[in-house]
Amino acid sequence: MSSFFIGLDVDSKKFVSFITDEMGNTISKPKSFPNSPSGAQSFLLFLLELISKSPQPISSILIGTESTSIYDWHLANFLSESEELSSFSTKVYRLNALRLNRFRKSLSEFNKTDKTDAEAIANYLRLSKSLPSPHVPNDPYSSLKTLTRYRYHLVKTIIREINTFLSYLFLQYSAIVQTKPMKPLIGHTISTLLSSFSPEQLVSLSLTELASLISKESKNRCSEPQKISQLIQKAVRESYRLRPELSRTLTFILANLVRTIRALRNNLKEINKAVSEELKSFPNTLTTIPGVGEILAAGIIAEIGNIKKFQSHNQLAKLAGFVWPEYQTGNFTAQDKRMPKSSNKYLRYYLTEAANGVRKYDSVFSEYYWKKYQETRTHQHKRALALTTRKFIRLVFNILSTNLPYQPKRSNAYA
Secondary structure, eight states: OEEEEEEEEEOSSEEEEEEEETTOOEEEEEEEEESSHHHHHHHHHHHHHHHHHOSSOEEEEEEEEEOSSSTTHHHHHHHHTOTTTGGGTEEEEEEOHHHHHHHHHHTTOOOOOHHHHHHHHHHHHHHOSOOOOOOOTTOTTHHHHHHHHHHHHHHHHHHHHHHHHHHHHHHHOHHHHHHOSSSSTTSHHHHHHHHHSOHHHHHHSOHHHHHHHHHHHTTTOOSOHHHHHHHHHHHHHHSOOOOHHHHHHHHHHHHHHHHHHHHHHHHHHHHHHHHHHHHTTSOOSGGGSTTOOHHHHHHHHHHHOOGGGOSSHHHHHHHHTOOOOOOEETTEEOSOOOOOSSSOHHHHHHHHHHHHHHHHHOHHHHHHHHHHHTTOSSSHHHHHHHHHHHHHHHHHHHHHHHTOOOOGGGGGGGO
């Protein structure tokens, strides 16, 4: 009995295959196929021909792709669902790009081409002792996962645009960024004023006119519009002066950024509604944990999938990257332990956001967070939150495994 290990290097137009056996003997040299339904079918026929010509019966087929984008997704589905390959215990793996890159370097391979990449993937399948879970073509979580991952992208985009807005705002109104007469500076009222008027126009307005504009834009929610008006005009006067043409350009840019951020925030509201609606298909008890709403629960559930594939919370923590590998040589033991980057960034994000919410509402997690916060003088919040998230992962594993609602009095059982 023999096994085939197949590496597929996939891009938007084509994919290159390389096939080896368990002894490292080359079954098929690199061969290119179009990344299309007809190309996938051609590769399947080519593979079946190789199987029929094999001197030994084929017991299993392992196929790997480098999961750097979505270009390999259709091909992974096609091969996973193939009835012709089902009798050979075929498994398809979408492999982590960072781990493949490290493996490629260990081979002392200096050339990086589609052909060498396909060969490296095949050998990784052959030699690796810890392969990920096989690709599931009809994954029931795929719709929810697509929504939550797009939401992650949208949130990061909004943050990037806000930081860009604040950078340009400092050029136009340096003192306003420093003093913050209204918080946040990207709030509707203050951002509308700063992107609609030049510094000269804001200063020329009377306090009554400016206060009236603040009341109008805030829908009378601002309790002290007169005082805010004074602070704004004072900050404008204390800001650096710019040439009129540059000031006009910055006002134009700020107005465009405000419109972009508002449009993105509206999109985020729509995505949140879609996520909440999709989550109804997956009954869960994660939302019984204080501080964990539907959106964060959806992101966690989408990335974890079926909790039964994890034997312990340690495996779940490893998937999210919340492990601290030891580094010891001779008499030296490193004190600083870095978390691995080859993890699921989406799961890591949603777990961290959820843990940050839980520690604000649950006394057990709050006490644990502040205990870890006070243990160091550097990176206090970042370190404490990471450790709190690791503790939270144990709770998530138990809640999803038992499907029971969260019991605050029993929270120490998850510690």
